[in-house]
Amino acid sequence: MTTFLPNNPSPNPSRKREGNEVAPAQSRLTQNAPLAPLVWFKSGGKADFLFEPAKVEDLSNFLANLDESVPVLPLGLGSNLIVRDGGVRGVVVRLGKPFAKVEAIDATTLKCGGGASGVLVSSTARDAGIAGVEFLRSIPGTVGGFVRMNGGAYGRETADILVECDVILRTGERRTLAASELGYTYRHSNLPEGAIVISATFRGTPGEPQAIQAEMDRIAAAREASQPLRSKTGGSTFKNPPGHKAWALVDEAGCRGLKRGDAQVSEKHTNFLLNLGQATSADIEALGEEVRTRVKETSGVTLEWEIQRVGVPA
Structure with a gap:
């Protein structure tokens, strides 16, 4: 198995101080990594390797240089997942803070990192006056999972708002896929096997932040009462x-x-x-x-x- 890691990342994922400067966070590869702390059930075994990239180029290079026979599993918040007790063979890829940015790029459109949570996406949309994505407030996951599984709730699903997504294929190639290419059905997509969603573009409709917040509050109250x-x-x-x-x-x-x-x-x-x-x-x-x-x-x-x-x- 090839375990090439670009730029010789430090085993310490935290930012390091060099004098008065803060060095950029570096990618990290961990062998025999416990996965139970990373999933909501708090159960399950270890991953052969856990890779936490600091930037897109590291992820792309890592996959391009990884033996093609080694399986790769993307991991988000670990909410909709059972990790079996014997662990996961191959490499688990977890997108952290470097992939969790969300920004409004026009009056109705959001660019969202693959590691961004539904709460962050819906809150950013509210602040920008973008309606139609409030339902993501209720889904305990990340953008990458929403795109792959056509995540949805309260009468809406990812297929209703996705314009396109950027992915890194198992080969390390970066590609942009339109929503129409994903073959969405209920809780299913045709996203290529092993592909990792690094970002997605969502489109809503113009809305008033107060009304958007009211809908988010309604959804949050409904979840609290029933789940x-x-x-x-x-x-x-x-x-x-x-x-x-x-x-x-x-x-x-x-x-x-x-x-x-x-x-x-x-x-x-x-x-x-x-x-x-x-x-x-x-x-x-x-x-x-x-x-x-x-x-x-x-x-x-x-x-x-x-x-x-x-x-x-x-």
């Missing part, structure tokens, strides 16, 4: 089947509060799985599979996972 926001969870577990709500099917199957070890189906919102303390990823995934089995038996509907499951079992 276990302060728990170790992974967000919505299953996709809504056509003509159904996943939470209702889970509830009808008698799974509200169902447990396996320290993993539990939320009693507040049955499409959320929880880690009550020391649940393993195996516990969480097995509980999800038990829910799928019970829903199939009671309703005849096969639930599809919305949460991404990666890595190998212990």
Whole structure:
């Protein structure tokens, strides 16, 4: 395996002081990197390597010089993810602060870094008087994840606002893809395998900041009332089947509060799985599979996972 890292980055990702100057943050490559602290479930194994680039050129060069047989997994906020207990083979790429900038480039358009959160995108849009992206306030993820999975909530989805995205392909090549090239369907895109979204251009409509804030407040209150926001969870577990709500099917199957070890189906919102303390990823995934089995038996509907499951079992 080639582990070429451009510009000989320091193992310390923090900025260093050189006299009175602050040196730019450098890229970091970590071997046997624990992933549990980086995901919302707080469970799972290690990555063979974790690469945290400081700039686009480092990411591009790293991928171009990485053996093509080595798998690459992008990681955002780790909210909609189960990392299996045996860890992740290959390289996990995590886009941090250097990729988290958001700016308005005209009266209705935002340029957003792939590592920017939905909260930052929607807040920047509010300040710029851009409406139509308030729904991102409710999605616990980053722009890269929204683009890949056509993230959505409250009647809106990424496909409604995306103009284009910039990606680094697995080969290290940088490319701009129009929204029409991504083949968007419900919680799915045709983004190339291994591609990492480094930025996206979103377009909304002109709006008044006060009205935009009011809509964001409404969405935040709705989430607070219905979802276990302060728990170790992974967000919505299953996709809504056509003509159904996943939470209702889970509830009808008698799974509200169902447990396996320290993993539990939320009693507040049955499409959320929880880690009550020391649940393993195996516990969480097995509980999800038990829910799928019970829903199939009671309703005849096969639930599809919305949460991404990666890595190998212990």
